[in-house]
Structure formats: C-alpha cells, structure tokens
Amino acid sequence: MASNDLIRYLPKAELHLHIEGTLEPELMWQLANKHDIVLPYESVEAIRAAYQFEDLQSFLDLYYQGADVLRDEDDFYQLMWAYLLKCKEDNVVHTEMMVDPQTHTHRGVGFEVFMPGFKRAIKQAKKELGISCYLILSFLRHLPEEDALQTLEEAKEYYDDFIAVGLDSSELGNPPSKFENVFARAKSLGFKCVAHAGEEGPPEYVWQALNLLQVERIDHGVRSAEDPVLMRKLVENQIPLTVCPQSNLKLNVVDEMSQHNILKLLDDGLLVTVNADDPSYFGAYINGNFESLDRALDMSDKQLVKLVKNSFFASFLPEDEKEYWLALIDKAFASK
Numbered sequence: 001m002a003s004n005d006l007i008r009y010l011p012k013a014e015l016h017l018h019i020e021g022t023l024e025p026e027l028m029w030q031l032a033n034k035h036d037i038v039l040p041y042e043s044v045e046a047i048r049a050a051y052q053f054e055d056l057q058s059f060l061d062l063y064y065q066g067a068d069v070l071r072d073e074d075d076f077y078q079l080m081w082a083y084l085l086k087c088k089e090d091n092v093v094h095t096e097m098m099v100d101p102q103t104h105t106h107r108g109v110g111f112e113v114f115m116p117g118f119k120r121a122i123k124q125a126k127k128e129l130g131i132s133c134y135l136i137l138s139f140l141r142h143l144p145e146e147d148a149l150q151t152l153e154e155a156k157e158y159y160d161d162f163i164a165v166g167l168d169s170s171e172l173g174n175p176p177s178k179f180e181n182v183f184a185r186a187k188s189l190g191f192k193c194v195a196h197a198g199e200e201g202p203p204e205y206v207w208q209a210l211n212l213l214q215v216e217r218i219d220h221g222v223r224s225a226e227d228p229v230l231m232r233k234l235v236e237n238q239i240p241l242t243v244c245p246q247s248n249l250k251l252n253v254v255d256e257m258s259q260h261n262i263l264k265l266l267d268d269g270l271l272v273t274v275n276a277d278d279p280s281y282f283g284a285y286i287n288g289n290f291e292s293l294d295r296a297l298d299m300s301d302k303q304l305v306k307l308v309k310n311s312f313f314a315s316f317l318p319e320d321e322k323e324y325w326l327a328l329i330d331k332a333f334a335s336k
C-alpha cells in the first residue's frame with residue numbers, strides 16, 4: 001500500500017487542535033455576511049492569501065481577528081461540525097481539542113453561547129459519525145493569571161464538558177510559572193493539565209510546565225531537543241509531545257520540513273504524535289501533516305504506525321478504548 005493510502009486507512013486520534021483554528025475562509029466569509037461584519041478582505045481568496053506568517057504572533061493576530069465572526073450558537077455549531085466532518089474524511093476517530101474561551105468572552109460572547117453550539121455538533125458526531133471528542137479549556141497566556149482564574153470560575157456550569165485545562169497564545173515572555181495558581185486550582189477540581197511549551201520558548205518553559213503546572217502532556221515541545229537532561233526525562237517518563245509539523249513550518253519554528261526533528265525524537269524514544277494545530281491557517285489537516293512529513297522525511301511505514309499508535313497512547317481515553325484502537329491499528333497494518 002502506498003504510504004498516502006496507509007495514512008488515510010489507519011484510524012487516528014488528534015490531540016492538539018484549536019477549534020478556532022479550523023475556521024475556513026469560506027465559513028468566515030459566510031458568517032461575516034450573516035452578521036453584517038466588514039472584513040478587511042475583498043474575497044475568500046484574499047483571506048486565504050493573507051495567511052503568510054513570520055512567527056507565532058503574526059499568526060495569532062489574524063487568528064483572533066478571524067474569530068470575531070463567531071457570534072451566535074449556530075456559528076459555533078457550524079465551526080465544530082465542519083471540523084468533525086474533516087475528521088471523518090481523515091479517519092480521525094477520537095479528538096481532544098482546545099477551546100479558547102477568553103477569545104470569545106472578551107468580546108461579549110459567553111460560555112452560554114459557544115458551549116451549546118459545540119455540544120450540539122459533538123453529540124451529532126458521536127451519533128452519526130462515530131467520533132468521540134474531549135474538550136480542553138485553554139487559557140490565553142498573554143492575559144493576566146487573574147483573568148484565567150475568572151475564566152475557570154465562569155466555566156463552572158460546563159465543568160463536566162471539559163477533560164483538561166491548557167495554555168496557549170504568545171509563548172515568549174509568558175512562561176508557565178505565570179499560571180501556577182490557576183493550574184493548581186484546575187487540578188484540585190479534577191481537570192487534567194496540558195500546556196503549550198517549547199514551541200518558540202526555551203526548554204526551561206517545558207521544565208516549568210512539568211514541574212510547576214504538573215502537566216501530563218506538552219503541546220509542541222520541539223525545542224526540548226536542545227536540553228539533553230530534559231530529553232532523558234521525557235523518554236523515561238514517556239511524557240507525550242503533541243507535535244504539529246505544518247504549524248512549525250508555517251510559523252518558522254523550522255525553516256524546511258526536511259529539517260523537522262519529529263522522526264529523530266520518535267527514534268530517540270519520545271512519545272511524539274502528529275497533529276494539525278490550526279489547519280485552516282496552516283493549510284493541512286492531520287492527513288496533510290502526515291503526507292508532508294512523508295514527502296520531506298521519507299517516513300517508513302513502521303514510523304507512521306508508531307506515530308499513529310502514540311496518538312492513542314497519549315490520549316486521555318480510558319485504557320479499554322485505547323486497547324481497542326491499538327489492536328485495530330495492528331490488524332489494519334497486518335492486512336494492508
């Protein structure tokens with residue numbers, strides 16, 4: 001089987017995905033018309049053409065601007081449903097995605113608007129597409145910790161709908177140490193913890209996420225490779241890194257896909273996974289990410305299967321469900 005067919009054929013889990021980053025230009029255009037919002041673009045093509053980024057911040061500026069078209073319950077339903085249809089297309093059977101509440105609450109759109117929309121699509125996907133979804137409440141790290149604490153409080157009615165809390169947005173200058181109190185509070189409430197670290201930030205930020213925030217997974221983490229002691233810890237404790245190759249390329253974390261370290265990290269024994277991050281903005285959903293890796297790094301079938309299995313190992317699924325999918329992958333690979 002050609003590797004692109006195998007990529008499509010294997011059931012996958014996606015663990016690093018920002019739902020706001022799945023807003024395709026077509027939907028942005030449609031929602032802007034619906035709400036009489038004037039976009040700073042002349043057409044759908046012009047929106048897509050504007051997606052050229054220098055670094056994380058230049059992307060975040062457009063990402064927050066784009067999210068402004070999301071105003072009512074149905075907008076959030078449509079956003080989520082469109083992503084879940086992509087999951088079906090790419091054979092993603094389980095997804096753990098980040099929601100950025102502050103992106104919406106700061107412009108007057110509350111939990112009572114976006115959560116019912118998201119939940120309606122998630123319920124429909126479970127029933128009609130057989131896809132399971134967990135949500136991660138992610139704090140914006142460029143805002144003060146006080147704001148994150150207030151957001152956690154505002155989420156109260158929806159605690160049962162979130163499995164974990166996370167940390168995203170502008171990394172440099174906003175270390176994990178800034179969020180020690182809110183992560184401690186979230187942990188005491190029973191949430192699992194993840195955080196973006198080591199995307200643009202130094203290995204020290206990964207150490208802080210592990211030691212101060214007690215995270216179970218690191219989002220990105222590719223800069224961990226600069227610190228051999230940290231690498232040993234990640235291997236020994238099998239702490240997952242949810243890596244996003246196409247995002248790293250588009251945000252100039254790497255100059256060329258051929259220089260990406262994911263397969264080296266995999267071969268060194270780290271529990272790395274492949275994810276899309278913000279697929280609309282970076283031009284590739286999960287299969288597209290696997291395909292670019294394959295083109296640039298000549299990934300072997302064995303490496304591909306390991307990466308896909310890692311996505312279940314690193315997930316928050318119960319053990320029996322993990323076992324079910326892992327056995328299915330083995331069977332699918334053996335019969336290819």
Ligand code: HPA
Pocket residue numbers: 018021056063168169170171196199247277278
């Ligand atoms: O890759 C990312 N990094 C930090 N914040 C983000 N918010 C959306 N995507 C990202």
Ligand SMILES: [Zn+2]
Pocket residue numbers: 016017018168196219277
């Ligand atoms: Zn991310």
